[in-house]
Amino acid sequence: MTAPTERADAARNRLRILDAARRLLAVDGFAELPLDAVAKEAGVGVGTVYRRFQNRAGLVYALIEDNETRFQEAFARHEGGAAPAYDRLRAFLHGLAELVDENRELLLLAESSAPAGRYHSAPFRRHHEQITGMVAELAPGADAAYLADLLLMAYTPGLFAFQRTERGWDLDRIKAGLDTVIAGIAAAEGVAR
Incomplete structure (x- = not known):
């Protein structure tokens, strides 16, 4: 149907x-x-x-969808399915950091309108599904869904904005931290990079 x-x-x-x-x-x-x-x-x-x-958060997430669509298209074009899971996951998380940074103000607005709304949004569900698949491929036997939740916590709008503005961290530092987490997931399962 x-x-x-x-x-x-x-x-x-x-x-x-x-x-x-x-x-x-x-x-x-x-x-x-x-x-x-x-x-x-x-x-x-x-x-x-x-x-x-439904509410302001729903409207804000609809605005964010335009950038999300471009992000997904760029990821599919550049990474596709041919690269190893480690490289795809790294590229995805780095691209997601850039997407969140570009949409930081909109995401903060959505978060203030409906704090848990992010978890029900189409982009979050899509990101979770994609990360879960790549983590499962990278580290078979790991709780990929939990690790996807853990990785996505790094993109919580309030935390991300705090890191960028209050702590003064640049995107390179955030991406390096994500790289450390990805390496840990791979190493914990004995997967070579």
């Missing part, structure tokens, strides 16, 4: 809402994103925004 096709008017409204949200964020910054202001800017009723996105 195929998924139902989105109605043309619903698709137009979705694009209008996302464009309006981008415009408001560009003008007002990331401190807030009131859904009634988004609705007004998009020329739709506030109920339309709530039906489509």
